[in-house]
Amino acid sequence: MARRIDVTGTGGVRLAAWEFGDPPKGDPPRSGTDAMIPAQPTGERDGLALTGSEPGAAPGSVNGSGPERTSGVLLLHGLMGRASHWASTARWLSERHRAVALDQRGHGQSEKPPEASFTREAYVEDAEAALEQLGLTPAVLVGHAMGALTAWQLAAKRPDLVRGVIICDMRASALGSASQREWADWFKSWPLPFATLADVRKWFGEDDPWVERPNPARGEFYAEVMQESPDGWRPVFEPEQMLKSRETWVYDAHWEELTQVQCPALVVRGLDGELGRAEAQEMVRVLPRGEYAEVADAGHLVHYDQPEAWRAAIEPFLDSVLTTP
Secondary structure, rough: OOOEEEOOHHOEEEEEEEEEEOOOOOOOOOOOOEEEEOOOOOOOHHOOEEEOOOOOOOOOOOOEEEEOOOEEEEEEOOOOHHHHHHHHHHHHHHHOOEEEEOOOOOOOOOOOOOOOOOHHHHHHHHHHHHHHOOOOOOOEEEEOOOHOOOOOOOOHHHOOOEEEEEEEEOOOOOOHHHHHHHHHHHHHOHHHOOOHHHHHHHHHHHOOOOOOOOHHHHHHHOOOOOEEOOEEEEEEEEOHHHHHHHHHHOOOOOHHHHHHOOOOOOEEEOOOOOHHHHHHHHHHHHHEEEEEEEEEEOOOOOHHHHHHHHHHHHHHHHHHOOOOO
């Protein structure tokens, strides 16, 4: 089961935040506010529960009740991702901390209004609003890819809200216009609609031209972001919105913002990921309080490829940051 908490992002965009751990003991029973989200036949979408929790509840509580846990973690997925990709990480985190994963604007079950802004500022302000409305501050931000960029930009902007940052497989260098064109062409290559989820898993795990060797975890990752429509399975996001989101950061380098992150920061890369070792180590050097970790036998989707090794890589950092007064 998972609990949904509604958050209001910048511009009034409705965002869905999720807690995947067991609810804190001592919560009073609810009636009339609970609703079940229809189960989807894949991954962590099975049995999600909407609880009607209110923004601004005290840390570790629902509607301000229940025992308080003072350390908060906000998990930010990457481009095309969704909060449920963090489910396994959030569950073990919730044993000791309050961990919340956010469906960012245009993703998952958050709003996807065509007129919404998909700028860097909008993503950062959404995360800022989530921290404050959820009562997580000061929190550790755990971000993957685009979510990692949001994390370090927010840490630079609002050091009072952030006590630590984990940056997972996100480059600080500019990727350029060629990269953006490749992504646009890649979206066009998707054989939509997919007839079945098995077809989704096979295409993204084996047949996609970007796949160098079979990768079942990648297939599962993309199956998680598909929904059934009248003609087959299609993504829960709009590809055009993803390209708009990406174009706001792909042309620029982000080294200067790294220098402004004053809290402890851990840079994590998969050995076969998109972030090379030399660039990762330079990011660690530029960060005022940077640390480095890498995960063997993992690609870009580090936490999906090797969940146990991912935990081993980040847990000591989290323990040191979240237990420091």
